[in-house]
Amino acid sequence: MHVKAKTLAFGGLLLALTVVFMALGSVIETSTLFLLAAASFFVGIVIREFGLRIGAAFYIAAVMLGFITAPNKFYVFTFTAMGFYIWGIEAVWRWLEKRPQYKNRRAIFWMAKYVIFNIVYIPVVFLFRDLLFGQAISDTVLIGVLAGGQIGLFVYDRAYEYVQAHVWGRLRGRILF
Numbered sequence: 001m002h003v004k005a006k007t008l009a010f011g012g013l014l015l016a017l018t019v020v021f022m023a024l025g026s027v028i029e030t031s032t033l034f035l036l037a038a039a040s041f042f043v044g045i046v047i048r049e050f051g052l053r054i055g056a057a058f059y060i061a062a063v064m065l066g067f068i069t070a071p072n073k074f075y076v077f078t079f080t081a082m083g084f085y086i087w088g089i090e091a092v093w094r095w096l097e098k099r100p101q102y103k104n105r106r107a108i109f110w111m112a113k114y115v116i117f118n119i120v121y122i123p124v125v126f127l128f129r130d131l132l133f134g135q136a137i138s139d140t141v142l143i144g145v146l147a148g149g150q151i152g153l154f155v156y157d158r159a160y161e162y163v164q165a166h167v168w169g170r171l172r173g174r175i176l177f
Contacts, residue, residue, distance in 0.1 A: 007050055010175075011058055014042045018062045019069055022079050026072040036075060037156060040082035041163050047090040048164065049172075055090065059083045081120045086160065088116040117153045122146065 021039035025032040047055030066076035092112040096105045
């Protein structure tokens, strides 16, 4: 597989920004989720510009560099989950693009988004319960956390769509061409 110089240079630049955002998430504690979300959005930009394979390579490189450079490894795990979600929904979108015969593709896409998110989110909440909460919590609070995650996904997904359509849509022509 031959990688064009432009792809490599642009991917390297976005990879550097991704790692910087992950590291800044550890430094600027009040904006951690914002910075990690912004870092994961770069995964989507690479996928949309260069495809799923290069996007997967970018994602893996970002996770590996994050573990090497980021001061707080817990934030790298968070980025890993967010980046996996972005890669997953982009893969589902491309899969649905090739199947115009499916009716309600939008509904299928939304269901796939929630399935991908919950494949990561629910096990993390249950397996790392003590790490996340620091003390025993009731089942009611746990249900609230699970429901809050679904709301958080909606906000995160809307932010991702906005960045792709409006922010990256405007910057794309100035940066790539």
